[in-house]
Every structure is written in C-alpha cells, then in structure tokens.
Amino acid sequence: MAEDNVIARGGAESARAPEFDAVIVGAGFGGMGAAIELKRQGVTNIAIVEREDDLGGTWHVNHYPGLAVDIASVTYSYSFEPNPYWSRLFAPGAELKRYAEHVADKYDLRRHMTFGEQVARAEWDETNSMWRVFSEDGTERTARFLLTATGFLSQPRTPDIPGIKTFAGKVIHTTAWEDGHDFTGERVAVIGTGATAVQLIPEIAKRAAALTVYQRTAIWVVPKVDFAIPRAVQKLFARVPATQKAARLVNTAMLELLMVTGVLHYKQFKLGNKGAERLAKAHLRNQIADEELRAKLTPNYDFGCKRPTFSNEYFATFTKPNVHLETSSIVKVDPDGLLTADGEKTEIDTLVLATGFDLWDTNFPAFEIRGRDGKDLGKWWRAERFQAYEGITVPKFPNFLTLNSPYSYSGLSYFTTIEGQMRHIARLLGEFKRRGAVTFEVTDDANTRFLDDVTRRLESSVFYRGDCSTSRSYYFNHAGEATLLRPRSTPGTLREMATFPLSDYEFTR
Structure with a gap:
C-alpha cells in the first residue's frame, strides 16, 4: 500500500x-x-x-x-x-x-x-x-x-425547551424532513422565522387546518423578483454563453449594492441601508393592513444585521384565517401542545423545528x-x-x-x-x-x-x-x-x- x-x-x-x-x-x-x-x-x-x-x-x-x-x-x-x-x-x-x-x-x-x-x-x-x-x-x-x-x-440547532422530548405528536426538523408527510387537516406549530421558515411556512399554511408560528426575532423580507425562465432564453444561454455571463454580472452587481454598500459600508452608505429597509417595510405594508400584526413582523434591528431574505408569500400567509403569529416566548412543551409565557396553550399535532444552525x-x-x-x-x-x-x-x-x-x-x-x-x-x-x-x-x-x-x-x-x-x-x-x-x-x-x-x-x- x-x-x-x-x-x-x-x-x-x-x-x-x-x-x-x-x-x-x-x-x-x-x-x-x-x-x-x-x-x-x-x-x-x-x-x-x-x-x-x-x-x-x-x-x-x-x-x-x-x-x-x-x-x-x-x-x-x-x-x-x-x-x-x-x-x-x-x-x-x-x-x-x-x-x-x-x-x-x-x-x-x-x-x-x-x-x-x-x-x-x-x-x-x-x-x-x-x-x-x-x-x-x-x-x-x-x-x-x-x-x-x-x-x-x-x-442543526435543536431548541432546549423544557418538555420537548415529552411531546406525543410528530416532531420534524427542517434538516431531517420527512418526505410525504401530509399536513392536511393537522394543527401545526413552526418554531423559527429565519430564511428556511420564510420558504416553508407558506407551504404548510396551504394544507394545515391551523398553523401557529412562534417568532422570537422578526426578519427583514424584501420582494422576490422570480419568474420561470423561458425555454428560448435557456437555449440562448446554452448557444451563446456570454449572454448568461452578462446576466450573472448584472445580478452580482445588484448583490454587491445590497451587501457591500448597505451592510459592510454602512458608515459611508447609511442612506442605502435605510433605502433597503424602507423597501422591506413597504413590502410588508402592501401585504398586511393590520397595524398590530405589521408591528409584530417588523424587525427592531437594522437591515443587514441578520441575512435578509426574499419572498412574495411569507407576509401574506399571516393574513390567512388558519394562521396565527405568536410572539410570546415558549415556556414548555406538553405532550399535546405548547405553553407560552402569557399563559396560553396551543394544542398541536405536529411540531416543526425551523430553528437554524449552530x-x-x-x-x-x-x-x-x-x-x-x-x-x-x-x-x-x-x-x-x-x-x-x-x-x-x-x-x-x-x-x-x-x-x-x-x-x-x-x-x-x-x-x-x-x-x-x-x-x-x-x-x-x-x-x-x-x-x-x-x-x-x-x-x-x-x-x-x-x-x-x-x-x-x-x-x-x-x-x-x-x-x-x-x-x-x-x-x-x-x-x-x-x-x-x-x-x-x-x-x-x-x-x-x-x-x-x-x-x-x-x-x-
């Protein structure tokens, strides 16, 4: 050898x-x-x-x-x-x-x-x-x-909440997802409102009978300019690679403007940072009319302190009748639900942990x-x-x-x-x-x-x-x-x- x-x-x-x-x-x-x-x-x-x-x-x-x-x-x-x-x-x-x-x-x-x-x-x-x-x-x-x-x-980070191991229902961490799990008709709780949760919550809300989202820290969310790429454009990218390279340069420049100037050069370009913050707040305002709910979803820290994310569905999800945003901290987990510091208990069937990474x-x-x-x-x-x-x-x-x-x-x-x-x-x-x-x-x-x-x-x-x-x-x-x-x-x-x-x-x- x-x-x-x-x-x-x-x-x-x-x-x-x-x-x-x-x-x-x-x-x-x-x-x-x-x-x-x-x-x-x-x-x-x-x-x-x-x-x-x-x-x-x-x-x-x-x-x-x-x-x-x-x-x-x-x-x-x-x-x-x-x-x-x-x-x-x-x-x-x-x-x-x-x-x-x-x-x-x-x-x-x-x-x-x-x-x-x-x-x-x-x-x-x-x-x-x-x-x-x-x-x-x-x-x-x-x-x-x-x-x-x-x-x-x-x-993966698993929250150390008293009683979490006693929960009698299903517990799913986003990094160990159970493909095929059907939330239809279930009472579901999601802990976490980071980038993963922003993508996941709207999908669960489409099927769950009741969805409670437990938020510790609100997240800055800006509009997501997303669309299907036409087949003709895909063929153009394949036939003329320079066109895709140009698209990459444009997108990179936009990210640079957001990240480098607004976040890393905050002292010199504070107005740019505040501009991104205003965009996120306008996005929130356009999707949620209720002032109290809007206030709960508005971060109380500057744009860029946490990695911002993009979504057109996240905020709107909280206006659905089967979705509730909970900002009171979780005290303990019982076999049948979650108890918060305000004394309220929510009975659930499935607990989803979108609690991020360590x-x-x-x-x-x-x-x-x-x-x-x-x-x-x-x-x-x-x-x-x-x-x-x-x-x-x-x-x-x-x-x-x-x-x-x-x-x-x-x-x-x-x-x-x-x-x-x-x-x-x-x-x-x-x-x-x-x-x-x-x-x-x-x-x-x-x-x-x-x-x-x-x-x-x-x-x-x-x-x-x-x-x-x-x-x-x-x-x-x-x-x-x-x-x-x-x-x-x-x-x-x-x-x-x-x-x-x-x-x-x-x-x-």
Missing part, C-alpha cells in the same frame, strides 16, 4: 509516505470546488469524506417544501460551470441537487468520495509531515494536505483538529479570537486549508467564497510545487496583519455602526464579534485571493 512506502528526507531521516495527497472533509459545493482545483494543480490522489449518504451538502440534506435558492441561480453556481437550463430565476432545491451531481460527474469526483462516514478528529504528524484523519468508525487516513469543507450551515459552538471547526505541538484549533479560536489568514489558513497548522472559517464568507453568494478560495489554492500550491516543498504554513505576522485589516474594515459595517443588539444573528460569535464575513467587495476578494504575497507563507523542503 502507499502508506508502506518510505521517502527519504534530510539524508539520515526517513518517513512514511501518506496514503493520500489530500483528504477533503465534506462533499458539498465547497469540497467539490476544492477537489476540482486540486486536480487542476496535479493533486489527484484525493479522498473526499462525507458524513451524509450522498453528495451536495445542504442541497442534499434539505428537501423541505418550498426549498429554493435565495440568490438568483445564475449567480449561485460556479462561474466556470454555468447551467443554462435553470427553470426559474430562483431555482428550486431539487435543481441544485441535480447540478451538484452534474458537477461531480463532469469533473470525475465521485470516485474519490466516501459517504456515511463521520470524521472525528485530525492530528498533524510532525515526524512524517502529514495529517492523520480519524473517523468515528475507526477508519484512519493519512494525507499530505487536509481541507475542511464542512459548510457554514451544517450543524455555527459557533459546534461548527468552527466541525471536529477536533490539532496542529503543531498538539495545538487545538477550536480551543485556540475561542481563547484568542476567531481568525484565519485570507479566510483559509491558520498559523501552526501546516498543509491545512479551512474552507469554512472566520472572515471567509464573501458577498451573498457562497460561490464567491468558493471560487476565491480556489484561486488561493491555485497560487499557494503553484508555489509549493515550484519550491519542491514538503509543507506550507502561513506566518504569524501575515495572519496578524490580515486580522487587523478585516477588524478595521468591519468597523464601518452595520454590525458595529448600526443597531444589531436584538438581532440574534449568526453573524456574531459569543464574544460579540462579527467574524464570519470578509469585508471586501467581490472583485476585491477575488483579486486578493489570487495575488496575496507568497512571502506570507513559509515553505519547508
């Missing part, structure tokens, strides 16, 4: 060769993008380990009614692998799943994938200059490079990772601030690329983040090969400069200049720092990821 081979280094010293060139943890779009770039760089002996039973990440795990992209499909896809046949501007989730399968097949990624295996921990082997990756089933892999692509929204407790990182001298990445992040150079590498963690990490998420489309990281990988591994290196590692100075720069830039954002105190946003970690987003424009991010100083890394031979 490959791991029985011996390579000579430093004359007298010998070391075992790793089994793989690279282990990638996660087979979603991030992991597949990384694998594509590794193969472009000649790194072909790859293992992609996925805990789910198929590829696609969130688009495999999630399949609840109403699931769709909340970024136009021409932008929410790889720029180098456009799909001219999206059925709608905001494609339904099933099409994203098929797109992921297409990418895996076209770029020959399936043969590298192992499904149904949960990685438990990874350790840097200093003697052999390689990573040891251990799974919960006892499997061990060794690799020259380790890449984590476990996603930002991959660890980023900061269990997702950074998603499993134990130890670098040089046994340094624990999760403990270091929590003790010394969340940080990663260019949102992808960490000092004292050689040959390690963390694809879902602090300050890595760029813009509103995840594919901006992915393609920026692919550029970084290309430049880094190009230099790695040129030098005939055995390891790469970002320097402490480079990491500190990057952390200081993003911290300074974020001071202008809505997170620090606006009022986000009541938002309960996953953008903020437990220390109150907004350490998820990279405070740069999309062009700026892509440029920096492809041109970072090579001197920011140390290479050993």
Whole structure:
C-alpha cells in the first residue's frame, strides 16, 4: 500500500509516505470546488469524506417544501460551470441537487468520495509531515494536505425547551424532513422565522387546518423578483454563453449594492441601508393592513444585521384565517401542545423545528483538529479570537486549508467564497510545487496583519455602526464579534485571493 512506502528526507531521516495527497472533509459545493482545483494543480490522489449518504451538502440534506435558492441561480453556481437550463430565476432545491451531481460527474469526483462516514478528529504528524484523519468508525487516513469543507450551515440547532422530548405528536426538523408527510387537516406549530421558515411556512399554511408560528426575532423580507425562465432564453444561454455571463454580472452587481454598500459600508452608505429597509417595510405594508400584526413582523434591528431574505408569500400567509403569529416566548412543551409565557396553550399535532444552525459552538471547526505541538484549533479560536489568514489558513497548522472559517464568507453568494478560495489554492500550491516543498504554513505576522485589516474594515459595517443588539444573528460569535464575513467587495476578494504575497507563507523542503 502507499502508506508502506518510505521517502527519504534530510539524508539520515526517513518517513512514511501518506496514503493520500489530500483528504477533503465534506462533499458539498465547497469540497467539490476544492477537489476540482486540486486536480487542476496535479493533486489527484484525493479522498473526499462525507458524513451524509450522498453528495451536495445542504442541497442534499434539505428537501423541505418550498426549498429554493435565495440568490438568483445564475449567480449561485460556479462561474466556470454555468447551467443554462435553470427553470426559474430562483431555482428550486431539487435543481441544485441535480447540478451538484452534474458537477461531480463532469469533473470525475465521485470516485474519490466516501459517504456515511463521520470524521472525528485530525492530528498533524510532525515526524512524517502529514495529517492523520480519524473517523468515528475507526477508519484512519493519512494525507499530505487536509481541507475542511464542512459548510457554514451544517450543524442543526435543536431548541432546549423544557418538555420537548415529552411531546406525543410528530416532531420534524427542517434538516431531517420527512418526505410525504401530509399536513392536511393537522394543527401545526413552526418554531423559527429565519430564511428556511420564510420558504416553508407558506407551504404548510396551504394544507394545515391551523398553523401557529412562534417568532422570537422578526426578519427583514424584501420582494422576490422570480419568474420561470423561458425555454428560448435557456437555449440562448446554452448557444451563446456570454449572454448568461452578462446576466450573472448584472445580478452580482445588484448583490454587491445590497451587501457591500448597505451592510459592510454602512458608515459611508447609511442612506442605502435605510433605502433597503424602507423597501422591506413597504413590502410588508402592501401585504398586511393590520397595524398590530405589521408591528409584530417588523424587525427592531437594522437591515443587514441578520441575512435578509426574499419572498412574495411569507407576509401574506399571516393574513390567512388558519394562521396565527405568536410572539410570546415558549415556556414548555406538553405532550399535546405548547405553553407560552402569557399563559396560553396551543394544542398541536405536529411540531416543526425551523430553528437554524449552530455555527459557533459546534461548527468552527466541525471536529477536533490539532496542529503543531498538539495545538487545538477550536480551543485556540475561542481563547484568542476567531481568525484565519485570507479566510483559509491558520498559523501552526501546516498543509491545512479551512474552507469554512472566520472572515471567509464573501458577498451573498457562497460561490464567491468558493471560487476565491480556489484561486488561493491555485497560487499557494503553484508555489509549493515550484519550491519542491514538503509543507506550507502561513506566518504569524501575515495572519496578524490580515486580522487587523478585516477588524478595521468591519468597523464601518452595520454590525458595529448600526443597531444589531436584538438581532440574534449568526453573524456574531459569543464574544460579540462579527467574524464570519470578509469585508471586501467581490472583485476585491477575488483579486486578493489570487495575488496575496507568497512571502506570507513559509515553505519547508
């Protein structure tokens, strides 16, 4: 086997060769993008380990009614692998799943994938200059490079409400949806009003006899300009790819206006932020005449503190006679219903948990990772601030690329983040090969400069200049720092990821 081979280094010293060139943890779009770039760089002996039973990440795990992209499909896809046949501007989730399968097949990624295996921990082997990756089933892999692509929204949050385990009816979390469950005639409760709930609630309301929505924090919702893409346009995109590229550029520019100016440059463009807020309020006003209900659905934090979403049905759903919005907090769950702080009890048949994901407790990182001298990445992040150079590498963690990490998420489309990281990988591994290196590692100075720069830039954002105190946003970690987003424009991010100083890394031979 490959791991029985011996390579000579430093004359007298010998070391075992790793089994793989690279282990990638996660087979979603991030992991597949990384694998594509590794193969472009000649790194072909790859293992992609996925805990789910198929590829696609969130688009495999999630399949609840109403699931769709909340970024136009021409932008929410790889720029180098456009799909001219999206059925709608905001494609339904099933099409994203098929797109992921297409990418895996076209770029020959399936043969590298192992499904149904949960990685438990990874350790840097200093003697052999390689990573040891251990799974919960006892499997061990060794690799020259380790890449984590476990996603930002991959660890579901289940609310710790007293009595929830005693509920006698059906409990469904949106990430473990039961296909075929029929809500017709049921009394249903939905806990949560985030982006998932905005898509799901209108669908349940169409069938349920009674639907109670429990809202802790209202969400900013703007109109969704969605429509079926005519077959003639699809054929045009396929025949003249430049037309779809132009559509992508237009949509990206619109997202930049919303995200970069209105959110990240709040200090300089506060009027733009308030304009988006006024649009959302007008949308709410057009759909709901009742002032009391409208007040409950109006956020009391600035636009952009939480990720805004798009919908034409969400607000209107609350005007239906079978739908009730509950803003009193849940005290406990009984076997037959939910009791709120105002003393009201609502009897239900099915409880739906649209309670989102846990980023900061269990997702950074998603499993134990130890670098040089046994340094624990999760403990270091929590003790010394969340940080990663260019949102992808960490000092004292050689040959390690963390694809879902602090300050890595760029813009509103995840594919901006992915393609920026692919550029970084290309430049880094190009230099790695040129030098005939055995390891790469970002320097402490480079990491500190990057952390200081993003911290300074974020001071202008809505997170620090606006009022986000009541938002309960996953953008903020437990220390109150907004350490998820990279405070740069999309062009700026892509440029920096492809041109970072090579001197920011140390290479050993």
